[in-house]
Amino acid sequence: MRVLNQLSQNSYEPISRELHEYLAIACRHHYRVLVELKEGGQFAALALMIRINQHHGEFLCLGFAEAVREVRLDRIRAITPLKLGAELTRLVLSPDDTVLLNTEYAG
Template structure:
């Protein structure tokens, strides 16, 4: 896998909200793969790579591989969010 690029700090809130509310998401990865799953938490590896973990679907996805997330739950507090190529400028 390529060198890890941290996600733009402003976009973490959407991931945290999705985990906190248990939203079911349609996830599109930068390679075009799509799936539906319910995120549970994020984790940071010792290498400083960050991952979104799921209750179902793939076990986890590295955050810089996320292109978009779209909550599928009616009444979700946000809509489709584009994450791909939105990296933190640290």
């Protein structure tokens, strides 16, 4: 698996439990999601699973047509399910990654 964005020399900053729950639902349903990165840029992919690496943090595994790739969870700015009728809506993290904003469960 290829890591989408390079790991910086910064240590991993754990994400909130609420984001984990949100990502778990997206992965369980294999939602196609729009991922927005803190460093800029965005892309659409299938949410597959969360992988833990004890030395580098936690990663969202994403399915693309050509491969499975990973993005470190603390690099994600926002995630939006692209499926109509998805259980979840757009999730936006605050700049300090500790407060969840604009998160709603549609179900």
